[in-house]
Structures are given as C-alpha cells and as structure tokens.
Amino acid sequence: MADAPQEAPAPIMGLKVYAKGVGIVTPPKSEDTPTESEN
Amino acid sequence: MPAHHCRLAQAAATGACNFIADLADSGGNGSLIIYTGTEPTHANDAAATEVATCAAAGAFWGAASYTAGTHTSDAALTATVSDPHATGSASAVTHFRVVNGSAATVLQGTCSATAGDDLVLNSAVIATGSQVDITALTLSVPIDQA
Numbered sequence: 001m002a003d004a005p006q007e008a009p010a011p012i013m014g015l016k017v018y019a020k021g022v023g024i025v026t027p028p029k030s031e032d033t034p035t036e037s038e039n
Numbered sequence: 040m041p042a043h044h045c046r047l048a049q050a051a052a053t054g055a056c057n058f059i060a061d062l063a064d065s066g067g068n069g070s071l072i073i074y075t076g077t078e079p080t081h082a083n084d085a086a087a088t089e090v091a092t093c094a095a096a097g098a099f100w101g102a103a104s105y106t107a108g109t110h111t112s113d114a115a116l117t118a119t120v121s122d123p124h125a126t127g128s129a130s131a132v133t134h135f136r137v138v139n140g141s142a143a144t145v146l147q148g149t150c151s152a153t154a155g156d157d158l159v160l161n162s163a164v165i166a167t168g169s170q171v172d173i174t175a176l177t178l179s180v181p182i183d184q185a
Contacts, residue, residue, distance in 0.1 A: 015047060015181055015182075015183075018178075018179050019137070019146060020176070020179070021159070022158070023171060023173040025125075025169050026172070027162075027168075
C-alpha cells in the first residue's frame with residue numbers, strides 16, 4: 001500500500017526582512033542610435 | 040488558532056540588519072544586478088538573464104539604525120550604485136539581486152516600473168547602453184512579526 005502523501009508544512013509567520021528602493025534609467029544618447037536626419 | 044508573538048528587541052533587529060548589510064561587502068564591493076525572466080523561487084537558485092549590473096564604489100549599505108516610526112531597523116545605500124552602460128534587453132525587468140564581491144547573493148526582490156514592487160525604476164525596459172542609477176535601496180528588519 002502506497003504511503004499517504006505528506007501534507008505540506010504550514011507556512012511560518014515571521015519577521016519579514018525587506019528592501020525597498022528606486023532607480024533611474026537613462027537611455028543612451030541620440031548619437032549612439034543614428035536617426036534618419038543623420039543620413 | 041495558535042498565537043505567534045516573536046518580537047525582536049531594537050538592538051537585535053539592528054544587529055540582524057547590520058549583518059545582512061555587511062554581507063554585501065564581503066569579498067569586495069557589492070553590486071545590484073537587475074534581471075529579466077522568471078524570478079527564481081529562492082535567492083540561492085540559479086540566476087535569470089542579466090540586464091544591468093550596478094556596481095558599488097565602496098560599502099554597499101551604511102550602518103543600520105532603529106526607526107521608531109516604522110518599528111524597523113534600516114540601512115540605506117552609502118551612495119548611488121550605477122551601471123553606465125547596461126547590457127539591456129527588449130523584455131521588461133522582473134527582479135534584482137544584491138550580490139557581494141564573491142558573487143554570492145545576499146538578497147533578491149522584485150523590480151519593475153510599478154509602484155509597490157521592491158525596486159521601482161522609471162522604465163521597466165532598459166535599452167542597451169542605458170545608464171542605470173539606483174539612488175535608494177533601504178534594507179529593513181522589523182522588530183515585530185508580520
């Protein structure tokens with residue numbers, strides 16, 4: 001007889017460390033990406 | 040229903056915060072790496088696809104201190120960490136990791152341009168060659184159980 005599946009352990013409530021932040025993305029300057037006006 | 044009331048003293052939370060913060064400087068200056076793709080379940084799992092690597096020029100986080108208003112011990116970046124020329128991707132970023140100078144992961148969190156994620160950028164898509172500046176990343180250890 002197969003063993004009964006084990007129940008997953010109950011989640012443990014705990015002290016939740018976290019990190020919160022912000023960042024800025026600056027696209028490359030236009031000279032790095034040629035445009036039609038440069039043709 | 041069992042009750043759970045594990046609560047840290049302020050000094051314990053500050054010590055834990057400092058321990059995590061100091062891990063980022065182990066083996067050399069730490070970095071914040073931004074990825075696209077599915078966020079790994081655990082911070083020790085294999086990394087996804089790197090989009091930008093923002094290297095710290097010195098200590099990653101400063102000394103932690105207790106903040107009465109939020110009931111947390113917090114450590115802030117010592118300075119902006121930057122990638123002046125990101126690898127880039129056409130796909131939106133999804134998560135980030137802080138890794139130390141030995142390339143060991145310290146922590147992992149969500150990253151997007153959506154308020155509420157752990158790291159919020161002004162653009163979820165980082166084009167190749169973009170400059171990425173992480174101006175703030177506060178590490179927090181609460182004294183009270185969630």
